[in-house]
Structure formats: C-alpha cells, structure tokens
Amino acid sequence: MPLIELSGVSKSYLSGQYAVRDLDMVVPDGAFMCLLGPSGCGKTTTLRMIAGLEQPTAGDIRVGTKLLDSVRQGVYVPPEKRGMGLVFQSYALWPHMTVARNIEFGLRMRKVPGPERDNRVRSAMELLRIADYARRFPSQLSGGQQQRVALARMLAVDPEVLLLDEPLSNLDARLRLEMRAELKRIHQRSGSTVVLVTHDQLEAMTMATHVAVMNEGVVEQLGPPMEIYERPASVFVAAFVGSPPMNLVPMADRGGDGLGAHLASYVAEVTGRPPGGGTVGVRPESLRLAADAADVPAGVWRTSAEVETVLPTGSSWTVQLRCRDTELFAVTFRAFEALPGSTMTVWVARSDLHLFGADGRRRADWDVVDQGRPDAADPLATGGVR
Ligand SMILES: Nc1ncnc2c1ncn2[C@@H]1O[C@H](COP(=O)(O)OP(=O)(O)OP(=O)(O)O)[C@@H](O)[C@H]1O
Numbered sequence: 001m002p003l004i005e006l007s008g009v010s011k012s013y014l015s016g017q018y019a020v021r022d023l024d025m026v027v028p029d030g031a032f033m034c035l036l037g038p039s040g041c042g043k044t045t046t047l048r049m050i051a052g053l054e055q056p057t058a059g060d061i062r063v064g065t066k067l068l069d070s071v072r073q074g075v076y077v078p079p080e081k082r083g084m085g086l087v088f089q090s091y092a093l094w095p096h097m098t099v100a101r102n103i104e105f106g107l108r109m110r111k112v113p114g115p116e117r118d119n120r121v122r123s124a125m126e127l128l129r130i131a132d133y134a135r136r137f138p139s140q141l142s143g144g145q146q147q148r149v150a151l152a153r154m155l156a157v158d159p160e161v162l163l164l165d166e167p168l169s170n171l172d173a174r175l176r177l178e179m180r181a182e183l184k185r186i187h188q189r190s191g192s193t194v195v196l197v198t199h200d201q202l203e204a205m206t207m208a209t210h211v212a213v214m215n216e217g218v219v220e221q222l223g224p225p226m227e228i229y230e231r232p233a234s235v236f237v238a239a240f241v242g243s244p245p246m247n248l249v250p251m252a253d254r255g256g257d258g259l260g261a262h263l264a265s266y267v268a269e270v271t272g273r274p275p276g277g278g279t280v281g282v283r284p285e286s287l288r289l290a291a292d293a294a295d296v297p298a299g300v301w302r303t304s305a306e307v308e309t310v311l312p313t314g315s316s317w318t319v320q321l322r323c324r325d326t327e328l329f330a331v332t333f334r335a336f337e338a339l340p341g342s343t344m345t346v347w348v349a350r351s352d353l354h355l356f357g358a359d360g361r362r363r364a365d366w367d368v369v370d371q372g373r374p375d376a377a378d379p380l381a382t383g384g385v386r
Pocket residue numbers: 013015017018019020037038039040041042043044045046199
C-alpha cells in the first residue's frame with residue numbers, strides 16, 4: 001500500500017540555492033501528513049516532487065514498492081502515471097462546465113462507465129455538501145464552494161494518495177474550521193494517505209496524524225502533533241508551533257539580575273553544572289501565577305513578575321507580564337482578577353520547562369533529569385492561577 005518514502009531528496013537550482021536539502025521522510029500508509037513551515041521553507045517543492053511536477057536533483061522517491069524518482073538510476077514517472085489526486089491553492093475548475101460536469105471530468109478521462117460515474121459524482125457532492133450547486137458554473141460559486149468542488153473532483157477519482165497545497169487558504173475563518181473537520185472526516189472515511197502543505201500551525205495540529213516541521217529546506221522534526229507540541233526538538237519548532245507562542249528566554253551564564261541569569265542558575269542547580277548558553281522555553285499555559293507566594297509548591301522554578309496587560313478572550317485570559325528584564329505571556333482558563341501593575345509570583349513545574357542547548361536543539365539530558373523525581377511533574381493537577 002502507498003507508503004511514501006523520500007530518501008536523500010534534494011532540489012537545487014542553477015543559482016546554487018536549495019529549496020529542499022537531503023530530505024528523508026516516510027509517510028506511513030493511511031497517514032495524514034502535514035508539511036508545516038514558514039514561507040520559502042520548501043514545503044511546496046516537496047509536495048510537487050511527490051506529485052511528479054518537479055524532478056529532484058538528488059535522491060529517490062518511492063510509493064509502496066514502486067520507484068517513482070531516482071536521480072541515480074535515471075527513473076522519473078510523470079504525474080499522470082502516479083495515480084495521485086492533487087488540489088492546489090488555485091482550484092483550476094473548468095469555467096464552461098457545471099459543478100457536476102467538473103467532478104465527472106476525471107472519471108470520464110479514466111473511462112469509468114456511466115452508472116458508476118453518476119454514483120461517484122453524487123456521493124462526492126454529498127460528502128462535500130455541494131449537491132445543491134450541481135448545475136451551477138464555477139463563476140456562480142464563492143471561493144469556498146469552488147474549493148469544495150475541487151476537493152470533490154479529486155475524491156470522486158478515489159486516489160490512494162491525496163496531495164493538497166494550502167487547500168483552505170482562501171476560505172474565511174468559519175469555513176476553514178468547517179473544512180478542517182470535513183477533510184479530517186474524509187481522511188478517516190476513505191483511508192487514503194494525505195500529504196497537505198500549510199503554514200498554519202493550527203491547521204496542522206488539528207488535522208494531521210503526523211507533522212513534518214520544515215525550515216530552510218530541511219525537516220526539523222517529524223512526529224505526531226502532540227509530540228511536536230509537548231517535546232519540540234528545537235527552538236525553531238518551539239517558536240513555530242503554539243499560539244500564543246512559547247516564551248523563549250536565552251540563558252545568561254555570567255550572572256546578573258535578568259531572567260536569563262535567574263533561569264541559568266536554576267538549570268545549574270538541577271543539573272549540577274552551568275548550562276553553557278542555550279534557551280529555556282515555557283508554554284504560556286504552563287506559566288503559573290500566584291497572588292500569594294506561600295501558595296507556590298516547593299521545588300519549582302519561581303520569581304516575581306508585574307502584570308502589564310490582561311487580554312480576556314471569553315474562554316481564556318492572556319496575561320502579559322514583565323518579569324525582570326523580559327516580557328512573558330501566560331494563559332489561564334480561570335477568571336483572572338489581578339489588576340495591571342500588581343506584582344505576582346510566577347512559577348513553572350520543572351517538567352514544563354523546555355531546555356535547548358546553544359545549538360538550538362532540545363537537551364535530552366534535561367528531560368532525563370526529570371524522570372523519577374516526585375517534584376518534577378506538575379504539582380497542581382488542575383493548574384492555572386491560585
Ligand atoms: N525555480 C526556482 N529557482 C530558484 N529558486 C526557487 C525556484 N523555485 C523555488 N525556489 C526557492 O526555493 C525555496 C522553497 O520554495 P517553496 O515554494 O517550496 O517554499 P514554500 O515553503 O512552499 O513557501 P510558500 O509557503 O511561500 O509557498 C524558496 O526559497 C524559493 O525561493
């Protein structure tokens with residue numbers, strides 16, 4: 001079955017620039033893989049190489065046992081022979097055909113017999129809730145409706161591999177939310193393997209079974225979304241995934257009153273040696289605030305901070321804090337009543353501190369330090385403000 005495998009894949013241009021560099025990636029059969037990263041990191045190029053729309057300049061691409069690209073062996077299978085469904089940002093619907101005819105087109109091309117064709121068109125339209133527009137032309141549809149027609153057209157063909165490049169980018173917030181749920185449902189129902197390109201971390205977190213975070217042509221981390229969120233492998237991943245983003249504080253080994261020095265001495269105390277540079281990360285929801293310092297559990301990192309601004313969203317409160325020389329963000333899901341200007345104690349359970357070395361990579365020794373220590377885990381099961 002279609003397990004997609006990229007080995008040592010690169011794409012470089014005559015200018016010497018690399019869009020993708022020495023990429024190894026396995027997309028398991030039936031996975032929903034999101035390629036996530038900032039603009040220009042090589043996501044689209046990777047997807048286009050899987051589709052056969054671009055040829056790698058090095059490496060091999062396989063689907064199941066079939067070799068689709070091999071620079072060394074001179075193998076290249078063109079897109080139409082790869083049997084993959086593609087949906088790109090621009091929907092590329094035929095303007096002179098109705099919705100139903102657009103969806104039917106691919107089936108006609110594949111010489112699917114009439115009655116089966118009708119069935120497939122009908123069920124694709126029902127799945128995407130566009131049956132009411134069957135007789136309309138693309139120009140009579142909204143962007144979101146057109147996007148759904150493009151998806152229906154691809155699904156009617158029932159490909160084993162679906163390749164989607166920012167397929168929800170042109171939708172408004174509400175429709176995007178609906179379509180995320182719809183795409184997830186379609187994936188679960190069809191059992192197909194999906195590779196989706198997005199720069200929207202929320203999209204990746206909500207839909208994917210696997211996320212590959214890309215940066216400057218390489219994969220920084222590949223894993224299930226919660227693993228990426230809970231154990232980011234690098235400062236880049238930590239900063240890119242999460243909203244509001246993780247608080248990241250460079251450590252200062254040379255002392256002083258700053259937050260970086262305070263954190264460095266805590267890390268030194270726990271590990272028994274100075275950290276030698278690097279960064280400490282804290283998710284906003286892991287940063288706890290206590291009005292009374294006596295409420296803070298023993299063994300955790302703590303210091304005082306001044307409340308600067310409180311931003312209620314309705315279901316949560318984002319609190320902007322001045323902590324020594326640094327701005328921090330905390331998020332709490334309990335009503336936050338302290339006023340701007342008030343001083344509180346901020347604290348973080350040791351296991352909620354993410355430690356990255358001077359090379360920007362996660363420090364595995366810090367995660368090991370935590371194991372088996374009774375005071376390492378979150379001392380308050382419910383968390384939040386006390
Ligand atoms: N034909 C080309 N010649 C030279 N450089 C190119 C060419 N095509 C793409 N690139 C470069 O390769 C890099 C990766 O491009 P790619 O489109 O894959 O990025 P992306 O992550 O999908 O970005 P976006 O989210 O903006 O679409 C970019 O820096 C881009 O400028």
